[in-house]
Amino acid sequence: MLDDKDRALLRRLQADPSLTVPELAALAGVTAGQAARRLDRMTDQGLIRGQTAVIDWAKLGYPLQVSLRVTLDKTVPSAFDAFLAAAREVAEVLEIQTFLGRVDVRLVLVARDLKHYQTLYRDRILALPHIADIEALMDVAAVKSDERLPL
Structure with a gap:
């Protein structure tokens, strides 16, 4: 307590x-x-999980951020595990979240520009296993990004 x-x-x-x-x-x-x-x-106790540096990816040459909403082929029993393992291997994927509902997984990735994103999408993302549907959402602005809560 x-x-x-x-x-x-x-x-x-x-x-x-x-x-x-x-x-x-x-x-x-x-x-x-x-x-x-x-x-x-x-x-x-696991209340403090660590401290991290918050990187400004745009200043490092990755100004483009995209969220991908992925629905997996649920007829394959190992689809989640295989997809998540493969997605972890894509260096530009910064965040992976899983959901209950129509969308199964959300990937957040960064790219240097649209050409880099297109190559990444075609060569790495679409090659991930068991994708049934995918929707890309390009970030326009971060209105709020804060993990602090009032204590």
């Missing part, structure tokens, strides 16, 4: 993951030792 000190640490960590443990401790009103123990406990 989280207490107010845990929530204070998590709020500060969400706001600025680059803060050191002593900085987090000072902002949350605990000692550095207490902060380290609390953060370790929350990590061990």
